[in-house]
Amino acid sequence: MSKDLSSNSSSSYRDTVFPKIQDALLEKFVSLTGVDLRMNEKQKKAFFRAYWDLVEQEPTLEEMDVAFTSYVAHFDHIPSPFAFAKHFNRFRSGMLPNKKGSSLKKLEEQQKELKLQQWIKEMEDKDV
Numbered sequence: 001m002s003k004d005l006s007s008n009s010s011s012s013y014r015d016t017v018f019p020k021i022q023d024a025l026l027e028k029f030v031s032l033t034g035v036d037l038r039m040n041e042k043q044k045k046a047f048f049r050a051y052w053d054l055v056e057q058e059p060t061l062e063e064m065d066v067a068f069t070s071y072v073a074h075f076d077h078i079p080s081p082f083a084f085a086k087h088f089n090r091f092r093s094g095m096l097p098n099k100k101g102s103s104l105k106k107l108e109e110q111q112k113e114l115k116l117q118q119w120i121k122e123m124e125d126k127d128v
Contacts, residue, residue, distance in 0.1 A: 050081035067091040
Protein backbone atom coordinates (compact mmCIF):
# COMPACT_ATOMS: atom_id res chain seq x y z
CA MET A 1 0.00 0.00 0.00
CA SER A 2 2.25 2.77 -1.17
CA LYS A 3 0.99 6.29 -1.51
CA ASP A 4 1.95 8.77 -4.17
CA LEU A 5 3.09 11.95 -2.47
CA SER A 6 1.91 14.18 -5.28
CA SER A 7 -1.68 12.93 -5.30
CA ASN A 8 -4.33 14.84 -3.38
CA SER A 9 -1.76 16.90 -1.53
CA SER A 10 -2.91 20.39 -0.71
CA SER A 11 -0.40 20.62 2.10
CA SER A 12 2.77 22.63 1.68
CA TYR A 13 4.35 20.21 4.16
CA ARG A 14 4.33 17.41 1.60
CA ASP A 15 5.61 19.73 -1.11
CA THR A 16 8.35 21.53 0.79
CA VAL A 17 9.25 20.01 4.16
CA PHE A 18 8.62 16.30 3.68
CA PRO A 19 10.93 15.77 0.68
CA LYS A 20 13.82 17.26 2.67
CA ILE A 21 13.30 15.13 5.78
CA GLN A 22 11.76 12.01 4.23
CA ASP A 23 14.75 9.72 4.87
CA ALA A 24 15.43 11.11 8.35
CA LEU A 25 11.74 10.78 9.22
CA LEU A 26 11.68 7.11 8.25
CA GLU A 27 14.91 6.43 10.15
CA LYS A 28 13.57 8.22 13.23
CA PHE A 29 10.27 6.29 13.04
CA VAL A 30 12.15 2.98 12.79
CA SER A 31 14.49 3.82 15.67
CA LEU A 32 11.78 5.20 17.99
CA THR A 33 9.54 2.19 17.53
CA GLY A 34 12.38 -0.32 17.72
CA VAL A 35 11.41 -2.03 14.47
CA ASP A 36 13.66 -4.45 12.60
CA LEU A 37 13.07 -3.85 8.90
CA ARG A 38 13.68 -7.53 8.10
CA MET A 39 10.01 -8.44 8.02
CA ASN A 40 7.60 -10.25 5.77
CA GLU A 41 5.37 -8.45 3.25
CA LYS A 42 2.33 -8.40 5.53
CA GLN A 43 4.36 -6.81 8.33
CA LYS A 44 5.91 -4.29 5.91
CA LYS A 45 2.48 -3.34 4.66
CA ALA A 46 1.26 -2.69 8.21
CA PHE A 47 4.44 -0.80 9.13
CA PHE A 48 4.24 1.51 6.13
CA ARG A 49 0.52 2.07 6.68
CA ALA A 50 1.40 3.37 10.14
CA TYR A 51 4.26 5.43 8.66
CA TRP A 52 2.00 7.12 6.12
CA ASP A 53 -0.61 7.74 8.82
CA LEU A 54 2.13 9.54 10.73
CA VAL A 55 3.24 11.52 7.65
CA GLU A 56 -0.33 12.76 7.20
CA GLN A 57 0.00 14.40 10.62
CA GLU A 58 2.93 16.47 9.29
CA PRO A 59 5.50 15.68 11.99
CA THR A 60 8.86 17.30 12.45
CA LEU A 61 11.82 15.36 13.81
CA GLU A 62 11.77 17.44 17.00
CA GLU A 63 8.07 16.79 17.54
CA MET A 64 8.69 13.07 17.10
CA ASP A 65 11.30 13.17 19.88
CA VAL A 66 8.95 15.04 22.20
CA ALA A 67 6.05 12.73 21.36
CA PHE A 68 8.21 9.65 21.95
CA THR A 69 9.39 10.90 25.35
CA SER A 70 5.82 11.80 26.32
CA TYR A 71 4.47 8.46 25.12
CA VAL A 72 7.04 6.44 27.05
CA ALA A 73 6.53 8.55 30.18
CA HIS A 74 2.79 7.98 30.00
CA PHE A 75 2.56 4.34 28.94
CA ASP A 76 5.86 3.04 30.37
CA HIS A 77 6.81 1.15 27.20
CA ILE A 78 8.19 1.75 23.72
CA PRO A 79 5.37 2.24 21.23
CA SER A 80 4.62 0.03 18.28
CA PRO A 81 4.58 1.82 14.93
CA PHE A 82 0.79 1.74 14.92
CA ALA A 83 0.51 3.10 18.47
CA PHE A 84 3.05 5.86 17.83
CA ALA A 85 1.25 7.03 14.68
CA LYS A 86 -2.14 6.76 16.38
CA HIS A 87 -1.13 8.72 19.48
CA PHE A 88 1.32 11.16 17.85
CA ASN A 89 -0.97 14.20 17.87
CA ARG A 90 -1.89 13.56 21.46
CA PHE A 91 1.74 13.63 22.56
CA ARG A 92 3.42 15.99 20.06
CA SER A 93 3.13 18.98 22.40
CA GLY A 94 4.69 17.09 25.30
CA MET A 95 1.62 17.74 27.43
CA LEU A 96 0.66 14.48 29.07
CA PRO A 97 -2.77 13.35 30.06
CA ASN A 98 -2.88 12.03 33.60
CA LYS A 99 -2.25 8.35 34.09
CA LYS A 100 -5.21 6.31 35.24
CA GLY A 101 -5.90 7.01 38.90
CA SER A 102 -3.40 9.84 39.13
CA SER A 103 -6.00 12.62 39.01
CA LEU A 104 -7.51 11.55 42.32
CA LYS A 105 -4.06 11.05 43.84
CA LYS A 106 -3.01 14.52 42.67
CA LEU A 107 -6.12 16.09 44.23
CA GLU A 108 -5.44 14.31 47.53
CA GLU A 109 -1.84 15.55 47.52
CA GLN A 110 -3.03 19.11 46.85
CA GLN A 111 -5.45 18.87 49.77
CA LYS A 112 -2.69 17.63 52.09
CA GLU A 113 -0.37 20.42 50.92
CA LEU A 114 -3.09 23.03 51.46
CA LYS A 115 -3.78 21.76 55.00
CA LEU A 116 -0.06 21.77 55.76
CA GLN A 117 0.29 25.36 54.52
CA GLN A 118 -2.70 26.43 56.62
CA TRP A 119 -1.22 24.76 59.69
CA ILE A 120 2.16 26.44 59.10
CA LYS A 121 0.44 29.81 58.78
CA GLU A 122 -1.51 29.24 62.00
CA MET A 123 1.68 28.32 63.86
CA GLU A 124 3.48 31.41 62.54
CA ASP A 125 0.54 33.62 63.54
CA LYS A 126 0.64 32.19 67.09
CA ASP A 127 4.34 32.99 67.38
CA VAL A 128 3.88 36.62 66.37
